[in-house]
Amino acid sequence: xxxxxxxxxxxxxxxxxxxxxxxxxxxxxxxxxxxxxxxxxxxxxxxxxxxxxxxxxxxxxxxxxxxxxxxxxxxxxxxxxxxxxxxxxxxxxxxxxxxxxxxxxxxxxxxxxxxxxxxxxxxxxxxxxxxxxxxxxxxxxxxxxxxxxxxxxxxxxxxxxxxxxxxxxxxxxxxxxxxxxxxxxxxxxxxxxxxxxxxxxxxxxxxxxxxxxxxxxxxxxxxxxxxxxxxxxxxxxxxxxxxxxxxxxxxxxxxxxxxxxxxxxxxxxxxxxxxxxxxxxxxxxxxxxxxxxxxxxxxxxxxxxxxxxxxxxxxxxxxxxxxxxxxxxxxxxxxxxxxxxxxxxxxxxxxxxxxxxxxxxxxxxxxxxxxxxxxxxxxxxxxxxxxxxxxxxxxxxxxxxxxxxxxxxxxxxxxxxxxxxxxxxxxxxxxxxxxxxxxxxxxxxxxxxxxxxxxxxxxxxxxxxxxxxxxxxxxxxxxxxxxxxxxxxxxxxxxxxxxxxxxxxxxxxxxxxxxxxxxxxxxxxxxxxxxxxxxxxxxxxxxxxxxxxxxxxxxxxxxxxxxxxxxxxxxxxxxxxxxxxxxxxxxxxxxxxxxxxxxxxxxxxxxxxxxxxxxxxxxxxxxxxxxxxxxxxxxxxxxxxxxxxxxxxxxxxxxxxxxxxxxxxxxxxxxxxxxxxxxxxxxxxxxxxxxxxxxxxxxxxxxxxxxxxxxxxxxxxxxxxxxxxxxxxxxxxxxxxxxxxxxxxxxxxxxxxxxxxxxxxxxxxxxxxxxxxxxxxxxxxx
Numbered sequence: 001x002x003x004x005x006x007x008x009x010x011x012x013x014x015x016x017x018x019x020x021x022x023x024x025x026x027x028x029x030x031x032x033x034x035x036x037x038x039x040x041x042x043x044x045x046x047x048x049x050x051x052x053x054x055x056x057x058x059x060x061x062x063x064x065x066x067x068x069x070x071x072x073x074x075x076x077x078x079x080x081x082x083x084x085x086x087x088x089x090x091x092x093x094x095x096x097x098x099x100x101x102x103x104x105x106x107x108x109x110x111x112x113x114x115x116x117x118x119x120x121x122x123x124x125x126x127x128x129x130x131x132x133x134x135x136x137x138x139x140x141x142x143x144x145x146x147x148x149x150x151x152x153x154x155x156x157x158x159x160x161x162x163x164x165x166x167x168x169x170x171x172x173x174x175x176x177x178x179x180x181x182x183x184x185x186x187x188x189x190x191x192x193x194x195x196x197x198x199x200x201x202x203x204x205x206x207x208x209x210x211x212x213x214x215x216x217x218x219x220x221x222x223x224x225x226x227x228x229x230x231x232x233x234x235x236x237x238x239x240x241x242x243x244x245x246x247x248x249x250x251x252x253x254x255x256x257x258x259x260x261x262x263x264x265x266x267x268x269x270x271x272x273x274x275x276x277x278x279x280x281x282x283x284x285x286x287x288x289x290x291x292x293x294x295x296x297x298x299x300x301x302x303x304x305x306x307x308x309x310x311x312x313x314x315x316x317x318x319x320x321x322x323x324x325x326x327x328x329x330x331x332x333x334x335x336x337x338x339x340x341x342x343x344x345x346x347x348x349x350x351x352x353x354x355x356x357x358x359x360x361x362x363x364x365x366x367x368x369x370x371x372x373x374x375x376x377x378x379x380x381x382x383x384x385x386x387x388x389x390x391x392x393x394x395x396x397x398x399x400x401x402x403x404x405x406x407x408x409x410x411x412x413x414x415x416x417x418x419x420x421x422x423x424x425x426x427x428x429x430x431x432x433x434x435x436x437x438x439x440x441x442x443x444x445x446x447x448x449x450x451x452x453x454x455x456x457x458x459x460x461x462x463x464x465x466x467x468x469x470x471x472x473x474x475x476x477x478x479x480x481x482x483x484x485x486x487x488x489x490x491x492x493x494x495x496x497x498x499x500x501x502x503x504x505x506x507x508x509x510x511x512x513x514x515x516x517x518x519x520x521x522x523x524x525x526x527x528x529x530x531x532x533x534x535x536x537x538x539x540x541x542x543x544x545x546x547x548x549x550x551x552x553x554x555x556x557x558x559x560x561x562x563x564x565x566x567x568x569x570x571x572x573x574x575x576x577x578x579x580x581x582x583x584x585x586x587x588x589x590x591x592x593x594x595x596x597x598x599x600x601x602x603x604x605x606x607x608x609x610x611x612x613x614x615x616x617x618x619x620x621x622x623x624x625x626x627x628x629x630x631x632x633x634x635x636x637x638x639x640x641x642x643x644x645x646x647x648x649x650x651x652x653x654x655x656x657x658x659x660x661x662x663x664x665x666x667x668x669x670x671x672x673x674x675x676x677x678x679x680x681x682x683x684x685x686x687x688x689x690x691x692x693x694x695x696x697x698x699x700x701x702x703x704x705x706x707x708x709x710x711x712x713x714x715x716x717x718x719x720x721x722x723x724x725x726x727x728x729x730x731x732x733x734x735x736x737x738x739x740x741x742x743x744x745x746x747x748x749x750x751x752x753x754x755x756x757x758x759x760x761x762x763x764x765x766x767x768x769x770x771x772x773x774x775x776x777x778x779x780x781x782x
Contacts, residue, residue: 025055065138066115068111069255070256089110105124111254171223187244227268233268302378308716310712315575375422381403437450471580479494564702659688720763752772
């Protein structure tokens with residue numbers, strides 16, 4: 001099982017050392033006091049107040065489903081057996097905790113209509129004072145590790161139960177250790193949204209419905225034969241099953257439990273559904289269509305889809321893999337047959353919190369609903385929810401089910417009436433899509449700006465990689481000298497940390513670990529690890545880290561920052577949307593399609609000779625930052641002395657500007673063999689300056705990956721979807737440059753216009769508009 005830790009940089013030996021003055025962390029977590037500290041950096045700086053771990057709490061596990069029911073324990077703090085524990089989430093949601101036989105405090109997480117980190121406070125006096133503080137991570141059920149959920153066996157049977165030829169017993173399993181009881185109850189819970197959409201009365205409603213099993217042995221396996229629920233319950237079409245201790249009364253809130261994924265409750269719908277599921281579903285489909293007619297049009301404010309799968313996977317600042325259709329996991333793509341991979345727009349639309357989903361086939365072409373039931377579909381409610389969450393349509397998962405998924409069952413899966421659904425959820429083609437621009441920092445360190453200028457800058461210090469006033473984006477980089485394989489300091493530097501913020505977002509810093517074999521992620525100076533969840537919803541920023549060598553940071557503006565560990569250095573790619581054109585400056589230049597003004601110093605002077613290494617070095621040095629504007633964390637004596645209490649640009653450090661060419665150096669021949677082709681100069685420099693083929697190869701890999709990203713993000717001409725002639729058909733579903741569509745008529749009809757249409761560089765289809773005529777009608781007219 002994975003566990004997400006927020007590490008308040010733990011070092012128990014230093015935390016337990018008494019601090020002068022006797023100051024306390026009670027109610028002061030995050031503060032730096034006069035004689036000691038309650039700040040997250042105190043452990044590594046060895047200045048924590050003596051009661052730091054008692055009041056600034058560390059818990060395990062750190063995360064659980066938004067449904068609630070996760071039992072977590074407070075670490076490194078002591079509680080009395082007589083303590084009356086109340087756990088408060090997000091300042092206003094209370095659950096009852098307990099103290100175990102080892103004097104450890106336990107809390108039970110509550111239902112939360114939001115995902116991401118929420119404040120946690122603990123009271124030991126039944127809610128009078130909340131003096132202990134931490135945080136809890138609420139996780140979208142679709143992003144929760146499968147081992148933490150009860151599993152419905154044969155999900156297709158559950159989803160189609162009651163339709164023709166689908167019935168029998170249903171089965172579910174769970175990990176028995178997740179429910180601390182010998183006997184359990186199996187309960188049905190439902191979700192519904194009530195009130196007028198987009199009004200103050202619009203509310204999400206999560207309720208206990210009924211139990212289908214009581215006092216069941218907790219053996220991790222349960223089967224039952226579903227019956228149509230009573231009318232008051234069968235109106236609930238979305239929900240989950242909960243497994244919890246039989247010692248609790250039916251429907252008890254916020255108790256230790258394990259849940260299935262949210263799913264359509266086909267198996268408990270009314271008898272009319274089982275008598276004629278297609279007719280029942282059609283009525284529901286028509287009612288949904290009529291409701292959609294009254295609701296605001298959200299389609300005009302959602303982002304357009306990328307034209308190709310390559311673009312979709314490269315545009316990591318704005319799109320992320322849809323967990324239900326992931327080519328790397330060989331997903332079935334249940335809701336998008338014929339597709340091999342889908343992505344979702346990361347950000348919800350500004351006014352209506354709508355989402356965009358883009359799906360692609362095995363050729364990499366976008367799949368459109370006009371051609372296939374498996375086509376890309378927009379969403380009235382973003383599946384992942386959106387801040388400030390809490391109310392429809394921003395409730396993670398649930399709102400999307402209500403407005404976009406249940407209707408797909410009504411119109412497409414339980415009846416053959418997809419035309420209703422696709423009328424309201426048509427695919428967005430890619431004619432208005434604009435790929436982002438990419439800049440990169442890699443190796444010792446080399447830069448390629450957004451407009452394609454390449455140079456090397458080996459300054460030692462902390463610098464502005466880029467800044468944009470239009471969205472208040474700041475990205476800063478820290479460099480340190482390279483240590484060669486024999487342990488000597490090399491006259492070159494490498495990127496060792498990157499810190500960033502957009503507007504008032506949380507500050508994210510990614511840096512090399514002490515061992516330099518993994519990346520550390522700091523969130524507002526607190527250390528995060530991603531051993532349980534790979535995705536974090538934070539304030540004004542998302543962070544994705546599927547491995548300790550791989551971090552992607554995404555901001556609401558669509559900016560994406562990809563950070564990869566490459567042999568003791570950080571390779572950093574910055575992706576900028578077109579909206580930031582002309583507003584950037586820093587080491588990655590001004591993104592405006594004009595390479596001549598990329599190397600401009602912080603005081604506005606343009607480098608006259610971009611090939612002059614000394615002049616370029618002065619340009620880089622000008623972008624050193626100040627302590628007043630730094631985003632970095634200084635949580636060690638080394639960082640304080642080397643960067644905080646020292647000049648931000650170390651003028652005493654002079655790098656080697658040219659590639660050393662010693663004919664007696666055996667690495668010269670090896671570098672020639674390793675480094676060839678475009679970009680070979682970077683590989684050669686790093687190999688010879690570090691005497692490391694591994695470092696040279698890492699630089700080569702980083703450069704080639706950047707070239708691949710640039711290729712994937714090249715503009716693609718799209719001519720848009722072309723309809724087949726009435727009473728005819730069309731061969732081909734690609735609509736980008738060079739695509740050829742063959743048009744023909746059904747039997748008894750004659751074709752007028754072009755039989756073949758080709759997508760041209762102008763974005764227009766060749767030939768004439770194609771139509772069909774009834775042959776017999778023409779004969780009669782003649």
